[in-house]
Amino acid sequence: MIRKVSIFGGYYFFCPTCSDDHIMRILDYNVVNDEPGNAYNPQMHSKAVRTFTMEFKVHCEQCGLNDFVKVSNGGWQGGTYADALRRTGGYAGDR
Ligand SMILES: [Zn+2]
Numbered sequence: 001m002i003r004k005v006s007i008f009g010g011y012y013f014f015c016p017t018c019s020d021d022h023i024m025r026i027l028d029y030n031v032v033n034d035e036p037g038n039a040y041n042p043q044m045h046s047k048a049v050r051t052f053t054m055e056f057k058v059h060c061e062q063c064g065l066n067d068f069v070k071v072s073n074g075g076w077q078g079g080t081y082a083d084a085l086r087r088t089g090g091y092a093g094d095r
Pocket residue numbers: 015016017018022060061062063064065
């Protein structure tokens with residue numbers, strides 16, 4: 001599992017293979033989907049303008065691992081992390 005941390009407003013992804021929190025490079029991105037509106041808008045006070053998924057290709061310079069990280073607002077985004085685990089049956093993405 002690729003872990004991430006936010007530093008000064010940017011995200012860093014750590015290699016899941018290397019034991020020293022080695023930071024992975026983002027080599028490319030792809031917009032997987034991008035549509036107006038959002039299925040969860042009726043249930044929330046805030047309104048998402050669109051539903052999107054972006055995929056980032058990440059690479060570890062130390063061990064050579066290539067992987068992908070997705071950022072999406074297509075799933076439920078509200079309440080607590082424990083709420084998300086209950087809604088998804090135990091998986092709420094990387095933390
Ligand atoms: Zn690595």
